[in-house]
Amino acid sequence: MRVLIAEDQALLRDGLTRMLTAYGFDVVATVADGSELTERLLEVRPDIAVVDVRMPPTFTDEGLRAALAARRQAHGLPVLVLSQYVERLYARELLADRAGAVGYLLKDRVGDVRQFVAALRQVAAGGTVIDPDVVARLLHGRDTLTELTPREHDVLRLMAEGHSNAAVAEQLVIAEKSVNNLINTLFAKLSLSPSTSHHRRVLAVLAYLDGRDR
Amino acid sequence: MKQIRSHGRDLGWLVVSAAIGLPAPVLLFLLVASLPATVAAGLGLGLFAAAVWVTRRLAGLQRRRAAAVLGAAVPASYRPLPAGAFARLRMILREPATWYDFAWLACQFVVGVVCFVLPVALWLGAFQCVTAPVLSAVLPEPTGYDPLVLELTGRSTVLSWVLVPVGLGLAVVAYRLPRPLVHGQARLAAALLGPTSKAVLIDRVGSLTATRAATVDASAAELRRIERDLHDGAQARLVAMAMSLGVAEDVIDADPAGAKALVAEARAGVGAALTELRDLVRGVHPPVLADRGLAAAVEALVLDTAFPADLDLRLDRRLTAPVEAAAYFAVAEALANAGRHSGATRIQVTIADTGTALHITVRDDGHGGADPAGGTGLLGIRRRMAAFDGELRLSSPAGGPTVLNMELPCAS
Numbered sequence: 188m189r190v191l192i193a194e195d196q197a198l199l200r201d202g203l204t205r206m207l208t209a210y211g212f213d214v215v216a217t218v219a220d221g222s223e224l225t226e227r228l229l230e231v232r233p234d235i236a237v238v239d240v241r242m243p244p245t246f247t248d249e250g251l252r253a254a255l256a257a258r259r260q261a262h263g264l265p266v267l268v269l270s271q272y273v274e275r276l277y278a279r280e281l282l283a284d285r286a287g288a289v290g291y292l293l294k295d296r297v298g299d300v301r302q303f304v305a306a307l308r309q310v311a312a313g314g315t316v317i318d319p320d321v322v323a324r325l326l327h328g329r330d331t332l333t334e335l336t337p338r339e340h341d342v343l344r345l346m347a348e349g350h351s352n353a354a355v356a357e358q359l360v361i362a363e364k365s366v367n368n369l370i371n372t373l374f375a376k377l378s379l380s381p382s383t384s385h386h387r388r389v390l391a392v393l394a395y396l397d398g399r400d401r
Numbered sequence: 402m403k404q405i406r407s408h409g410r411d412l413g414w415l416v417v418s419a420a421i422g423l424p425a426p427v428l429l430f431l432l433v434a435s436l437p438a439t440v441a442a443g444l445g446l447g448l449f450a451a452a453v454w455v456t457r458r459l460a461g462l463q464r465r466r467a468a469a470v471l472g473a474a475v476p477a478s479y480r481p482l483p484a485g486a487f488a489r490l491r492m493i494l495r496e497p498a499t500w501y502d503f504a505w506l507a508c509q510f511v512v513g514v515v516c517f518v519l520p521v522a523l524w525l526g527a528f529q530c531v532t533a534p535v536l537s538a539v540l541p542e543p544t545g546y547d548p549l550v551l552e553l554t555g556r557s558t559v560l561s562w563v564l565v566p567v568g569l570g571l572a573v574v575a576y577r578l579p580r581p582l583v584h585g586q587a588r589l590a591a592a593l594l595g596p597t598s599k600a601v602l603i604d605r606v607g608s609l610t611a612t613r614a615a616t617v618d619a620s621a622a623e624l625r626r627i628e629r630d631l632h633d634g635a636q637a638r639l640v641a642m643a644m645s646l647g648v649a650e651d652v653i654d655a656d657p658a659g660a661k662a663l664v665a666e667a668r669a670g671v672g673a674a675l676t677e678l679r680d681l682v683r684g685v686h687p688p689v690l691a692d693r694g695l696a697a698a699v700e701a702l703v704l705d706t707a708f709p710a711d712l713d714l715r716l717d718r719r720l721t722a723p724v725e726a727a728a729y730f731a732v733a734e735a736l737a738n739a740g741r742h743s744g745a746t747r748i749q750v751t752i753a754d755t756g757t758a759l760h761i762t763v764r765d766d767g768h769g770g771a772d773p774a775g776g777t778g779l780l781g782i783r784r785r786m787a788a789f790d791g792e793l794r795l796s797s798p799a800g801g802p803t804v805l806n807m808e809l810p811c812a813s
Contacts, residue, residue: 196637202644209648241632271636294636298643300651 188311191233193218193250195242203237203297210304221249228257228264235311240270240277251277263288265311270294273320285390290316309349315389316349334376342369347392411579414466415517418586421459422513425506428452432503446490453493460502460594467587478596497597505593512589516582523575530568533561612787619784630681638674642667686726695725699732699750706736708746716754724811727785728759734778735763735805743767743803761807769801
């Protein structure tokens with residue numbers, strides 16, 4: 188799998204390159220400056236791009252904006268955005284084009300190597316991965332969610348993080364069939380149309396949660 | 402001898418003062434005359450402008466003279482003149498200082514003449530009284546130009562002799578009088594020609610607004626720097642460590658040696674991250690400054706400097722934390738500058754507490770040529786100091802030495 192890494196800090200850039208190479212990825216390009224990132228993304232067309240939000244020259248959200256610009260031209264270009272802080276606004280901007288194949292994770296997550304690699308593969312396959320922190324913040328203090336049972340709450344959270352039914356079942360240690368049932372009642376309670384496609388399901392959940400917030 | 406010379410100077414001062422006041426009738430007449438003349442022919446505008454111009458010159462001269470006498474500046478408080486003759490005229494008309502100037506001129510005319518005539522008359526009187534016996538001997542018969550004393554005493558010998566001590570008394574008065582007169586006139590000038598209390602307040606508010614904005618700017622920039630340092634430093638290291646440890650955890654069974662290397666790498670990262678955090682904390686607020694105060698913190702600072710330093714710290718009390726921090730960072734910046742730019746081999750740091758202000762001097766024997774406008778460091782010190790009404794003076798001629806003088810008010 189061809190990877191592009193956009194990270195301005197040499198320490199992390201090298202670390203990521205080494206790690207991903209060790210896990211069988213093919214790091215085809217590294218970018219250290221935000222101003223050339225859009226161009227490089229469109230030129231290289233990687234199977235997955237790992238992009239740091241904050242990059243030179245402005246050291247603000249250069250990386251995110253470059254990734255969004257590239258995705259406007261190359262619909263659904265798989266991008267996993269890493270950030271030192273989770274910002275719900277950024278997650279929304281990434282999800283706004285509803286094309287899938289996006290991820291938004293805290294930088295800390297790279298420490299959990301297996302999960303990080305799994306997230307990369309999921310995004311490359313067109314899935315959506317949103318950091319548990321963002322999801323937790325979306326779920327937090329939402330009174331319309333009080334009618335959900337704790338179990339349903341867990342399912343909602345895991346779904347919003349981008350897990351498949353099988354993965355949800357595995358994490359909650361229940362049968363996949365029960366997960367299906369829980370999801371159906373859940374969607375009914377939130378008046379969302381049930382959906383099978385993986386990232387569309389995530390989007391539905393997130394759109395619902397985010398919409399309640401505004 | 403010295404006293405006589407100083408007395409002479411005072412008399413001279415009074416003469417010039419009287420002269421400064423002399424044009425008053427003309428100028429005030431011009432001022433009054435300019436009004437009907439303006440209505441009639443527009444000529445009055447020129448007259449008015451001329452009167453203002455001359456009055457401002459005279460006032461400026463007296464301001465400088467008064468400042469020399471009082472030992473304190475008597476600043477003018479004219480607002481800057483706008484472009485365009487008409488706008489200028491409006492500004493001058495609405496400027497309170499213009500009318501204070503004219504009021505001063507009227508007073509100065511009267512006061513100046515009186516203050517000149519009085520000592521001269523006293524000296525003349527003293528001279529006549531003291532010399533009365535001689536005069537009556539030299540001029541025994543009435544003449545057309547008799548001095549006043551002879552007419553008053555009627556050439557009585559006894560009375561003439563009695564007048565001698567009176568004359569001496571007059572001489573003492575005449576000798577003593579000019580000093581208070583000079584001071585009185587200087588005070589008059591300071592009161593009428595100096596800035597009004599409103600102008601002083603406006604000025605003060607202006608400088609407070611400027612320093613407040615600078616302080617806010619400086620602290621915002623400082624916060625941004627800290628955030629950047631954390632992001633690029635400790636945070637990045639921690640992420641890299643997490644990555645190493647994560648990989649190590651994953652491969653520990655399959656490749657123990659590789660995992661060991663990764664753990665060692667992570668441990669090195671911990672050390673580096675701690676160092677960075679420590680440096681950052683020291684940059685935000687040095688622990689030794691918080692624990693022991695300014696004098697000890699400066700001593701500690703000097704210990705870290707690459708070249709020998711002479712310390713003269715006359716400070717044995719704790720100041721408020723913001724003042725201590727401002728002084729500390731000022732010294733730190735000065736030392737850093739000396740180390741970086743001046744090529745100094747020796748440095749001298751003096752801190753003296755006068756009770757109301759802290760005087761800090763940092764002097765190095767480098768090659769000088771430091772530009773007070775260049776470099777953000779000096780600007781940063783100035784900003785920090787300005788927030789406390791502190792001052793910074795830099796003297797750095799080419800060839801050295803560079804001397805940085807700072808004064809920081811710190812009333813207890």
